[in-house]
Amino acid sequence: xxxxxxxxxxxxxxxxxxxxxxxxxxxxxxxxxxxQQALGQGPQFIFQYYEEEERxxxxxxxxxxxxxxxxYSSELNVNALLLGDSALYLCAxxxxxxxxxxxxxxxxxxxxx
Amino acid sequence: xxxxxxxxxxxxxPEGAIVSLNCTYSNSxxxxxxxxxxxxxxxxxxxxxxYSSGNKEDGRFTAQVDKSSKYxxxxxxxxxxxxxxxxxxxxxxxxxxxxxxxxxxxxxxxxTVHP
Numbered sequence: 001x002x003x004x005x006x007x008x009x010x011x012x013x014x015x016x017x018x019x020x021x022x023x024x025x026x027x028x029x030x031x032x033x034x035x036q037q038a039l040g041q042g043p044q045f046i047f048q049y050y051e052e053e054e055r056x057x058x059x060x061x062x063x064x065x066x067x068x069x070x071x072y073s074s075e076l077n078v079n080a081l082l083l084g085d086s087a088l089y090l091c092a093x094x095x096x097x098x099x100x101x102x103x104x105x106x107x108x109x110x111x112x113x
Numbered sequence: 114x115x116x117x118x119x120x121x122x123x124x125x126x127p128e129g130a131i132v133s134l135n136c137t138y139s140n141s142x143x144x145x146x147x148x149x150x151x152x153x154x155x156x157x158x159x160x161x162x163x164y165s166s167g168n169k170e171d172g173r174f175t176a177q178v179d180k181s182s183k184y185x186x187x188x189x190x191x192x193x194x195x196x197x198x199x200x201x202x203x204x205x206x207x208x209x210x211x212x213x214x215x216x217x218x219x220x221x222x223x224x225t226v227h228p
Contacts, residue, residue, distance in 0.1 A: 004156070033214070040121070042201050042218030043157065056215055090156055092216075099214055100145040100205040104156035 002027045004093050004105035012111045013081050021076045021108045025093030032074040033102060034066060037088040049074050050097035078110075086112045116140050119202055119219025128228050132189040136202035136219045139183065143217075144207040146178050148187045151199045151221065160200075161187065192226045199223050 005024045013019050025032050031050045035043035045058035049068035068074045072093075078085055088109050092102035119136045126132055134148075145164055149157035161176040163169045169176045175188040185204075189196055203216040 031214075033216075035216075040220070042117075042119070042203075042220050043216070045215045045217070048214055058215065094214070097214060100147065100216065101159065101162055102216060103159060104149075106156045109154075 004091055004103055006089075006091050006105040006108050008108060009106070010109040010111070012113060014113055015081055015083060017081050018077065018079045019081060019110060021078075021089050021091075021110070022073065023076070023091030023093075023105060024073045025091075026103050029093035029095050029103070030072050031094045031097050031099065032068060032072065033092045033094070034074070034076050035090040035092065035104075036060070037090055037107070039087070043090055046076070048097065055097050081112045083112050086110060114139060115220075116217050117202065117204060117219040119222055121220050121222060123223040123225060125225045125227065126192055128192060128194060128226055130192050130226070132192050132196070132224060132226075134187040134189075134200050134202075134222050134224070136185050136204075137183055138185075138204055140204070140206070140217075141180075141183070142206040143204040145205040146176070146185050147203040147205075147216070148174075148176055149201040149203060149218075150196075151201060153198075157201055194226050194228055197225045 033048040034046040037043040047057040088107040090107045091105045094102045148161040151157045166180045173190045177186045199221040201221045202219040
């Protein structure tokens with residue numbers, strides 16, 4: 001049973017650049033949520049996608065955007081990168097929007113220099 | 114004030130000890146409570162999932178929720194070195210409430226179990 005997968009594992013970007021992170025949900029799941037985890041902190045909710053639409057959004061600026069594809073995979077895009085965007089970006093999948101039992105991927109570590 | 118408070122530790126215990134991890138929260142709308150374990154450089158792994166008040170046991174792990182005190186706990190019995198990780202509590206509101214499905218996490222407690 002394939003779990004949640006994310007790519008790339010880690011990457012380094014320069015301030016002002018744009019980045020795209022990818023996520024494939026656990027087999028059978030149709031909802032993807034994205035979280036940002038700064039070093040030493042708990043994950044913070046960015047947004048959730050269900051049926052190819054953004055269903056909920058946390059307190060993140062519009063520089064953070066996403067997309068969900070018909071096969072339920074998802075992308076997180078961040079524009080105009082800031083040093084403060086350096087973090088571990090986690091994707092979580094679940095079956096159905098609004099479901100709290102969420103399963104996380106290994107994350108993508110983003111470093112902005 | 115953060116919605117969910119968790120003592121970051123670090124907590125160091127000998128193998129075989131009973132470990133108690135705790136979180137407090139301020140949002141009375143929280144109804145779903147979860148505990149995740151996160152190993153270094155890995156994603157969080159769901160350990161326990163409970164609804165409303167009460168206890169839930171799974172092997173060496175027991176989760177307790179006291180909604181009247183806005184306090185949740187995770188107990189680990191017979192702790193092992195392999196339990197060394199960061200433990201995160203997470204919460205969500207009930208169905209129909211705003212932000213249903215959004216998990217709000219504590220800061221995480223770093224636990225080390227030494228042989």
